[in-house]
Amino acid sequence: MKTTLILPAYNEEEALPKTLDEYVGYVDEVIVVNDGSKDRTEIVASEYASKNPKIKYIKHEKNRGKPEAIRTGVKNATGDVLIFTDADCTYPASYIPEAIGYIQKGADMVMGARLFNKHNIRLLNKVGNTIFSMLITYLCYTKIHDAQTGFRVMRKDVFPRLDVQARGLEYETKMTMRAAKMGYNIVEIPIEYRKRVGKSKLHPFKDGYNMLKSIPSIIWDESTALFKSVIIINALLFIIGLAFGIYSIYDKLAHGTLVHQYYPLISVIMLLVAMQLMSFSLMMDFIVNKLNKIDEKLKRI
Structure with a gap:
């Protein structure tokens, strides 16, 4: 070389x-x-x-x-x-x-x-x-x-x-x-x-x-079509979770108590699901790209 x-x-x-x-x-x-x-x-x-x-x-x-x-x-x-x-x-x-x-x-x-x-x-x-x-x-x-x-x-x-x-x-x-x-x-x-x-x-x-x-x-x-599809869903879940969280803070400050007691729980669940989905989609995207590279190398042999 x-x-x-x-x-x-x-x-x-x-x-x-x-x-x-x-x-x-x-x-x-x-x-x-x-x-x-x-x-x-x-x-x-x-x-x-x-x-x-x-x-x-x-x-x-x-x-x-x-x-x-x-x-x-x-x-x-x-x-x-x-x-x-x-x-x-x-x-x-x-x-x-x-x-x-x-x-x-x-x-x-x-x-x-x-x-x-x-x-x-x-x-x-x-x-x-x-x-x-x-x-x-x-x-x-x-x-x-x-x-x-x-x-x-x-x-x-x-x-x-x-x-x-x-x-x-x-x-x-x-x-x-x-x-x-x-x-x-x-x-x-x-x-x-x-x-x-x-x-x-x-x-x-x-x-x-x-x-x-x-x-x-x-x-x-550099992401696969699958990842791009999932990331849109992930972004939507994150926005919803964030919205519920912000409204819960407003609720507490405006009324001194939580009028909608389940909103914080919904916020946390949405944000956790968004994070887990993000990690899962990143892992799957990596596997797909890695398999594609292996396939390319096998074709060159």
């Missing part, structure tokens, strides 16, 4: 040399995509490409965002296996052989689950990543420890099916969610996560909001 490292870079003049020096020995090809950097990233990348035939340099004249830089890299890749990482020197290259080993055993995507501590990530970022990973675990019925990791390995033919529409750092979260929702075989390996070199480009609230608003669209777009 020929391996290609895709390395999107935006204003990474300080970290890029260290990243290239570390990774170049682990892969067959490196593609650096300069996404409209305003610092010396172009000079650094050009110098490395001129000295090492394994390194290719591509430039975006304007900043088009990380997802577009990744797509540019993939279009120019000649490897059978794609490796994605950040140019900030946070992910050690030494985990590449282990990740490729899982790809050879049949994994569709291997992700590096970062080992966080108080020195390598801010508390707010850690909390946000944990919340999104838990949401994906519940909604996609697949255990995910690190939904936002930038270290990923997959076969080149898998990428078009996992590529998602995104402008910024929500790209990884959406890709993880699509892969899990569609039943792809995801393997996570625990990896060291180092403090980044250079200035961080993550905006916790803005990027967190973009990630959060992308979840419903992925859930709906």
Whole structure:
């Protein structure tokens, strides 16, 4: 298997040399995509490409965002296996052989689950990543420890099916969610996560909001017709339960007592049924998607 490292870079003049020096020995090809950097990233990348035939340099004249830089890299890749990482020197290259080993055993995507501590990530970022990973675990019925990791390995033919529409750092979260929702075989390996070199480009609230608003669209777009039918019933039950609950609160505040004593019970029952139905439909949707993926693999044999 020929391996290609895709390395999107935006204003990474300080970290890029260290990243290239570390990774170049682990892969067959490196593609650096300069996404409209305003610092010396172009000079650094050009110098490395001129000295090492394994390194290719591509430039975006304007900043088009990380997802577009990744797509540019993939279009120019000649490897059978794609490796994605950040140019900030946070992910050690030494985990590449282990990740490729899982790809050879049949994994569709291997992700590096970062080992966080108080020195390598801010508390707010850690909390946000944990919340999104838990949401994906519940909604996609697949255990995910690190939904936002930038270290990923997959076969080149898998990428078009996992590529998602995104402008910024929500790209990884959406890709993880699509892969899990569609039943792809995801393997996570625990990896060291180092403090980044250079200035961080993550905006916790803005990027967190973009990630959060992308979840419903992925859930709906990648779900089976059965799930979509059930989710409508589920939403109706939830609204009815919520309405009974709100009216019960109004009843208590307005009259000092519950005139309709059974309304709170109806509210609780409706909400519990809605939650149970949601969990059941998510499980069934996962099973259907997983069976479809198994069927696809059997047809390729």
